[in-house]
Amino acid sequence: QVQLLQSGPEVKKPGASVKVSCRTSGYTFSSHAITWVRQTPGQGLEWMGRISGYNGDTLYAEEVQGRISMTTDTSTNTAYMELRSLVSDDTAVYYCARGPSIVVIPGRIITEGLIDYWGQGTVVTVSS
Amino acid sequence: QSVLTQPPSVSAAPGQKVSISCSGGTSNIGINYVSWFQQLPGTAPKLIIYDTVKRPSGIPDRFSASKSGTSATLDISGLQSGDEADYYCASWDVTLTIVMFGGGTKLTIL
DSSP states (O other): OOEEEEOOOEEEOTTOOEEEEEEEESSOGGGEEEEEEEEOTTOOEEEEEEEETTTOOEEEOTTTTTTEEEEEETTTTEEEEEEOSOOGGGOEEEEEEEEEEEEEETTEEEEEOOOOOBOOOEEEEEOO | OOOBBOOSEEEEOTTOOEEEEEEOOTTTTTTSOEEEEEEOTTSOOEEEEBTTTBOOTTOOTTEEEEEETTEEEEEEOSOOGGGOEEEEEEEEETTTTEEEEBOOEEEEEO
């Protein structure tokens, strides 16, 4: 079965960086992107961006552009999300999720769908 | 971040039916599929509707959804206590090139 297992909680000081991992299993890693979503306390969901499991192409939300990096390790089917220059507003639960799916046809790579399976979430607390 | 518009809360008695609306625009719901997620307290969101009307395996047919123009609706019939959760809609926005989420709707079973 499809599983996404995230790293444990983090406590960081303002200005520091955090790197969250998302180890996947149960499917072909290259057939999907990994999307990162965060949820601030008591608030809704915020899309942060995605990285292709096929070729590593990334797409980031404007709100975190310049502070975020998403990477993958295809040898372990693991995705990583690093957020730099942390501020208190970055305190949130960070989720990785599978999707969209990636379809490779001659001369084109297309994505389909949104998100299906989610990781369990990683609590990141930014506090001095 | 831009969000799709959902009512903050809805409530209904066990066995009843409830509808949750999700309003967007021509660059998201108007031309793209909609997904719906259920988030039980203290857990990660779970996909319950994808491609606007389809249910993943294991999701009961008490959950159904539809779309009209730039708005989508999630219907839950035969309400059970276990349905008490937050529900989020989502759709890809072609102009902003982001996934837009609704602000979430808290379903309370009376």
